[in-house]
Amino acid sequence: MKNRWPVAYKIIDELEQAGFEAFVVGGAVRDFIRNAPVNDVDITTNATPDEVKKIFTHTIDVGIEHGTVLVVLDEPIEVTTYRSESTYSDFRRPDGVKFVRTLTEDLQRRDFTINAMALTKEDELVDYFGGRQAIEAGIIQAVGNPQLRFSEDALRMLRAVRFSAQLNFTLESETFNAIRSLHALIGHVSIERVKVELEKIWLSEFPYKGMKLFVDSGLSSIFPGDWERNLQSWVNFSSFNLKANGWAFFVLIQSIEENDINELLNRYKCSNDEKKQVKNVIQAVHNLLNGAWTADELFQYSDEVLRVAYHYGKFILSNDIALPLEEFLLQKRAIPINSKKDIVVNGNDFMQWANQKRGPWIKEVLDILTSMIVNGQIKNDRHDIKEWFSREYLH
Numbered sequence: 001m002k003n004r005w006p007v008a009y010k011i012i013d014e015l016e017q018a019g020f021e022a023f024v025v026g027g028a029v030r031d032f033i034r035n036a037p038v039n040d041v042d043i044t045t046n047a048t049p050d051e052v053k054k055i056f057t058h059t060i061d062v063g064i065e066h067g068t069v070l071v072v073l074d075e076p077i078e079v080t081t082y083r084s085e086s087t088y089s090d091f092r093r094p095d096g097v098k099f100v101r102t103l104t105e106d107l108q109r110r111d112f113t114i115n116a117m118a119l120t121k122e123d124e125l126v127d128y129f130g131g132r133q134a135i136e137a138g139i140i141q142a143v144g145n146p147q148l149r150f151s152e153d154a155l156r157m158l159r160a161v162r163f164s165a166q167l168n169f170t171l172e173s174e175t176f177n178a179i180r181s182l183h184a185l186i187g188h189v190s191i192e193r194v195k196v197e198l199e200k201i202w203l204s205e206f207p208y209k210g211m212k213l214f215v216d217s218g219l220s221s222i223f224p225g226d227w228e229r230n231l232q233s234w235v236n237f238s239s240f241n242l243k244a245n246g247w248a249f250f251v252l253i254q255s256i257e258e259n260d261i262n263e264l265l266n267r268y269k270c271s272n273d274e275k276k277q278v279k280n281v282i283q284a285v286h287n288l289l290n291g292a293w294t295a296d297e298l299f300q301y302s303d304e305v306l307r308v309a310y311h312y313g314k315f316i317l318s319n320d321i322a323l324p325l326e327e328f329l330l331q332k333r334a335i336p337i338n339s340k341k342d343i344v345v346n347g348n349d350f351m352q353w354a355n356q357k358r359g360p361w362i363k364e365v366l367d368i369l370t371s372m373i374v375n376g377q378i379k380n381d382r383h384d385i386k387e388w389f390s391r392e393y394l395h
């Protein structure tokens, strides 16, 4: 680990010098064993947060109630005290966090065997639950009794599905059966937490796999709708990179049946940006269903909105769209301006030419002019525009 993760190595070394134990743990170990890029390295230790803070000069309390301190050396690394989670009464959060003395107890509270391994600074793997074997077999398996573990924290059920979509792993049968029988508990998890996991599924390499598991496990029943049917629209999804539009697509798929889009958007606690995005996509889909997108419409929508609307339109129309998406995007590129800001004149020019005060008329004129430029009826040229303006508005 010395050269691979120099900062983690240094932190572990200093903790050990002070007489404590410390290991790299969780996702970093999993991804290291998979030979995959490691996002962030987390450290687990038997030192308490106060003891960690005494050893390092620069630390930040990010979650001291969970035993986590951020140690900032060349980069920040989360150092968490060995802990177990005591009793759970709300299917989500432990009622309290209990610091424990041994690494084994700490690993035991972790969700899946693939996430429950530790690595010493000499690169020795600590693997009490068969995590490495699970990685080799491509299996996601709960640590301990899955029924119990999902009853403690219902979010773990969705995490299982999410890891399956990210890693292309299979859910071990007892783990899967436990989700099937306990899926309704996901209703205790806040929509925000559910959203985070769903978004990770959509952005994963195997979104269809994730969505299929989401439906097959029964977890999708937290959202209304005919999910067996909805699933069909995710079939070709692997080739369709959602980026920021996951929610747009998700809501759209459901709005096949639901007419009150505002109700849906509020139910999913979509942000104003997400709401705007969804509405734009719906509008763009309607435009597309009328035939093809006009230049005005291509100008109005972002590439992302057009992309989502196109795929969705294709789904509704069973692939029957006259032009490929690339063709529409080429047409969009051929439009001389990207936004109104690119127009070489502005409201002040109109006011001066007409010798008129500011008012709603400016926007009206600008809208007409924009559409004419977009449709190639007038050049984006100051002289031409002034001539047109004088002809139309000055008598």
Ligand code: ATP
Residues within 6 Å of the ligand: 025, 026, 027, 028, 039, 042, 109, 110, 111, 112, 115, 116, 153, 155, 156
């Ligand atoms: P990612 O690459 O998505 O960050 P990760 O494995 O690091 O994956 P995190 O959510 O960052 O996932 O959690 C870090 C570790 O904490 C996990 O590997 C797991 O050991 C443990 N963990 C996280 N959430 C839970 C949970 N809900 N129940 C039990 N253990 C959990």
Ligand code: MG
Residues within 6 Å of the ligand: 027, 040
């Ligand atoms: Mg992580």
